[in-house]
Amino acid sequence: MTTEGFNPRILGFLCHWCCYSAADAAGVSRYQYPSNIRVIRVMCTGRIDVRFILEAFKCGADGVFTGG
Amino acid sequence: MIISETCRQALKDIGVSPERMSLEWVSAAEAPRFVELITNYVSSIKSLGPLGSADGEGGGDLVQRHLRAGVKAASAVKVRTALGKLAKDMHKSGDYDPQIISAGVAKKVLPAFRQERLSQEIQLCLAEHGPCDMDSLCQETGGTREEADKILGTLSKKGLLKEEGAIWTLV
Numbered sequence: 091m092t093t094e095g096f097n098p099r100i101l102g103f104l105c106h107w108c109c110y111s112a113a114d115a116a117g118v119s120r121y122q123y124p125s126n127i128r129v130i131r132v133m134c135t136g137r138i139d140v141r142f143i144l145e146a147f148k149c150g151a152d153g154v155f156t157g158g
Numbered sequence: 159m160i161i162s163e164t165c166r167q168a169l170k171d172i173g174v175s176p177e178r179m180s181l182e183w184v185s186a187a188e189a190p191r192f193v194e195l196i197t198n199y200v201s202s203i204k205s206l207g208p209l210g211s212a213d214g215e216g217g218g219d220l221v222q223r224h225l226r227a228g229v230k231a232a233s234a235v236k237v238r239t240a241l242g243k244l245a246k247d248m249h250k251s252g253d254y255d256p257q258i259i260s261a262g263v264a265k266k267v268l269p270a271f272r273q274e275r276l277s278q279e280i281q282l283c284l285a286e287h288g289p290c291d292m293d294s295l296c297q298e299t300g301g302t303r304e305e306a307d308k309i310l311g312t313l314s315k316k317g318l319l320k321e322e323g324a325i326w327t328l329v
Contacts, residue, residue, distance in 0.1 A: 098203040102196075111186035116193050123193040124200040135181075140241075141232040143165050143179055144172075148225040153203040155196070156162070156181045 098152040102129045103138050109157030127155060159254065160245055163263045164271075168232065171272055172224040173300065175212045178203065223286075224300070227279035234274040240267045276301045277309045281318065281328065289327040 104110040110131050116123060132138060135158035146154050166176040180199055184192045210218040231237060244266045248254060279299040284290060290298075296306050310326060313319045319326050 096204060096208060098200060098208070100200060100203060108186050109182075109184045109192065112184045112189050112192040115186065115189035119189055121189060121193040123196045126200050126203075127196060138161060139232075140161055140164050140168060141229060144168065144225060144229045144232050147169075147174060147178070147209060148222070148229055150209070152206075152209050153178045153180070153199065155199055156179070157192070157195075158181070158183050 098126050099150060100127045100153045100155055101146045101151040102127045102155045102157060103132055103135070103142070104129050104157045105135045106131050106133050108135075112157075159256070159259055160241065160248065160263065163256075163259050164241065164267050167260075167263055167268050168228060168271055171268065171275065172228045173215055173221055174209065174225070175206060175215060177206065178209070178212075220298075223279065223282055223298075224275075227275045227282055227299075228271075230278045231271055231274035234270075236270045237267065237274055240270045272301075273305070273309065276305055277313065280306070280309060280313065280326075284319070284326060284328045289325045291325050295326065 102109075102113075104113060110129070113129065135156060138156060143154050143156075162179070162181045165179055169176045169179060182195050184195065206212040208218075209215070210221040215221055244262050248259065248262065251258075276299050280295055283295060283298050287294075287298075292303065292306055292310070295301075295310075296303055299306070301309075310319060310321075314321060318329055320329055
């Protein structure tokens with residue numbers, strides 16, 4: 091498979107109070123950022139578990155971004 | 159921090175590049191920083207290529223089976239108690255230096271994870287391919303002969319596997 095034209099599927103775990111609001115603000119102020127990221131909002135980054143991340147890769151994510 | 163370090167080491171054990179997982183801190187007021195981080199992260203994943211194709215990753219199907227075993231291993235009681243114990247020890251010592259965390263995870267959590275993963279994977283392997291000998295099991299799971307020998311011993315004691323002329327089958 092060539093890496094050209096490869097659109098990675100990235101799963102983002104974003105904390106409701108920090109990173110999620112930042113993502114929201116970025117949207118409101120119309121900053122452009124890649125649309126490869128699918129976001130799951132968690133109430134706190136501390137909620138995230140090893141299992142979640144492995145499961146994400148198992149379900150076909152090419153990367154997992156955790157934002158606190 | 160312990161969880162993220164465990165993730166990194168577990169991914170390495172599974173054969174996925176640890177760079178695929180990132181942990182960053184962005185405050186609610188830092189939208190430009192978020193945009194910058196996401197952009198950089200997406201381009202770094204693009205350069206790694208799809209899952210299973212980067213350096214040291216053994217192809218999609220193999221990684222997929224490793225991951226399936228990994229998910230089961232990460233839910234295992236042994237691994238979770240090891241994580242809990244490590245967190246308690248760290249809290250007691252009050253020292254959260256990244257190097258100390260990394261050493262602690264490598265010493266206390268990873269051996270339990272690896273053993274559990276290999277054990278799960280041997281069972282998955284036998285279920286998929288049918289009866290196998292030890293060498294092909296080692297090759298498929300990425301474990302050493304000693305590790306495989308020990309795990310096969312425990313599994314057969316539990317009555318899950320049986321051996322007939324060095325060929326292992328699921329019961």
